[in-house]
Amino acid sequence: MNCNIIKDLLPLYVDECCSEESAKLVAEHLAICQSCAQVYSQMCETVHPQKDTPKDVHLHRISNWKASFLQSVMLFVSFAIITLGVILEGSTPTGQTNGLWAVTLIVPATGHLLSLANWFFVRVYKSRKMFSFGSCIATLTITLLGYVWAIIHYAGEMVMSSPLVWCGVVLSAVLCVLSKVLSNQYALLLGRE
Numbered sequence: 617m618n619c620n621i622i623k624d625l626l627p628l629y630v631d632e633c634c635s636e637e638s639a640k641l642v643a644e645h646l647a648i649c650q651s652c653a654q655v656y657s658q659m660c661e662t663v664h665p666q667k668d669t670p671k672d673v674h675l676h677r678i679s680n681w682k683a684s685f686l687q688s689v690m691l692f693v694s695f696a697i698i699t700l701g702v703i704l705e706g707s708t709p710t711g712q713t714n715g716l717w718a719v720t721l722i723v724p725a726t727g728h729l730l731s732l733a734n735w736f737f738v739r740v741y742k743s744r745k746m747f748s749f750g751s752c753i754a755t756l757t758i759t760l761l762g763y764v765w766a767i768i769h770y771a772g773e774m775v776m777s778s779p780l781v782w783c784g785v786v787l788s789a790v791l792c793v794l795s796k797v798l799s800n801q802y803a804l805l806l807g808r809e
């Protein structure tokens with residue numbers, strides 16, 4: 617088969633518009649002719665730029681799965697910390713160190729848990745950097761509001777001098793940093809620039 621005839625047929629072949637017979641002829645020729653095969657691959661690039669191969673689709677699916685897994689783990693860890701805080705706070709005798717576990721565990725973990733809602737809006741943000749910064753700010757804001765609530769709620773009863781209170785502050789700071797790092801990782805897995 618003449619290369620010029622094949623080259624005339626190639627645009628139709630790429631667009632899947634030629635007859636089954638012609639398509640078969642072109643395919644057979646492409647298998648043996650290096651020059652036409654090259655023209656064909658260039659045409660494919662132009663007509664279907666960055667068309668996902670099955671392998672790309674598979675990798676994309678794995679990344680999405682990893683992102684969801686990361687979000688689930690953070691949700692579970694935050695919830696576990698809150699549950700632990702509620703149990704410890706509940707078992708504290710009234711009038712002694714009320715609110716200590718709320719400040720140490722419940723407030724920091726709630727700040728992180730609620731900030732995970734921001735992750736659902738990952739596609740709304742212009743960039744990954746802005747998204748991870750937004751996540752960090754959300755964690756910080758909710759945590760600070762939680763502290764305001766705890767101070768008002770437990771006013772006068774809370775033992776502020778306890779070193780455990782400072783553990784809560786440290787935990788909050790760690791969770792804010794973690795929120796930024798992990799939300800960045802989450803956006804990266806979802807292919808955000």
Ligand SMILES: [Zn+2]
Binds near residue numbers: 618619
């Ligand atoms: Zn040829």
